[in-house]
Amino acid sequence: MMTLETLRARLTDSRIFDWMFNSSATTDNGMKISIQGKSIEDSIFLFGRLSEYLYSNNIPFKVATSRRFDLVDTNKEQSHKAMTIYCVDGSDFSQLCEDVYSLTLDYKGWQDIKTPTSYEHYAGGLFFRNDRNANGVYVPAN
Secondary structure, eight states, X not given: OOOHHHHHHHHHSOSSSEEEEOOSOOOTXXXXXXXXXXXXXXXXXXXXXXXXXXXXXXXXXXXXXXHHHGGGGGTOGGXXXXXXXXXXXXXXXXXXXXXXXXXXXXXXXXXXXXXXXXXXXXXXXXXXXXXXXXXXXXXXXX
């Protein structure tokens, strides 16, 4: 498993917007959780709280790099996505939300960030979205 120091270095000095942690699981259902934040310290906090659970349950996720948070000044909603967690096909999305929420009860980085367009608030910093229509076609956020 990656150390927090290694993660901090990768998130700080990155050309990409997100660092993806893949799994062998499929996520064609389109359900995902977005946890809002304001800095890579929020991404690091969330990784520290959730990575063991996500790895052990083979759940793919990504964390935001400094490049994503640099967009905050442009007022882009996407700039506040500190972590995105993808629901594995055949799993219970409500249980995933509850598990993630219970592991992040004391997370405060999401406060004062408005609900992103096309998302619904679950609890705390968790917002969820289904980005597929009834035919499985990707639906971009408004």
